[in-house]
Amino acid sequence: MSEAAERQGKETRVPVLTASNVVRRFGGLVAVNDVSFHVKPGEILGLIGPNGAGKTTMFDLLAGSILPTSGDILLNGTRVSGEAAHLRIGRGLGRTFQIPRPLPNLTLIENIMIAAQGQAGEKLLANFLTPWRVAAQEKAARTKALDLLELVTLSHLAHEPARVLSGGQRKLLELARVMMADPAIILLDEPAAGVNATLLEVIIDRIRDINVRGITFLLIEHNIDMVTRLCHRVLVMASGQLLSEGTAEEVARDPRVIDAYLGGTA
């Protein structure tokens, strides 16, 4: 296939995630105001904007933690606007939080294993009727969890309690935990926040590795250096609206973006 045809083929693939005219009000405040965009399969899309722009609210809407006042959200072409968060996880949407909160007294591997979807052992009856199946699934989940810990460079801490981890290591653990559910897309909330420079390089590398495996990313980030290095495309929000869209270099030159960051509104 020619490069152009291949490119065209990619463009016609169904977006992993689509926001269509999404509005979210909190009383009189319009936190997200008629926002539309899509996330293409395999891309790393950045979502940036000044404080209070509506980025986290947009993530909450995409993940299903809150529902839109109006507008639609589609996951792999299926309308999920009114669907609860756990159902969207089942459809391949993973999300990390700005401040990860692992269960402190469980080991790293236990923290990851509890994220496995649809384990037979979760059903009491299955434990009695098909114990061999439960044991086989648990073994497979353990192997997968160990592989994921290796991927995020934490395998040496697999059997330590999560409370020993630094802030940056918690972000890596969270990435492994989300991967356990085999997501098609991961929403990353400020992966660089509170992370030291060395660990930040590890996080950037790991996101790239995971993306090469075919997983799509949408990330909120204030660290513009990270956004420029990682993101194929960037969306800019300000005052609840989508202000600009393009490569990191393109949006950085957009006078509306410069104005929004300097304190003006769009």
Ligand SMILES: Nc1ncnc2c1ncn2[C@@H]1O[C@H](COP(=O)(O)OP(=O)(O)OP(=O)(O)O)[C@@H](O)[C@H]1O
């Ligand atoms: N539950 C809520 N109730 C009322 N107002 C809210 C609620 N959640 C968010 N807001 C308001 O919506 C607006 C957008 O907030 P949001 O947290 O989405 O911005 P943000 O772009 O993520 O900001 P930051 O970069 O500072 O995290 C803000 O004015 C905020 O005060």
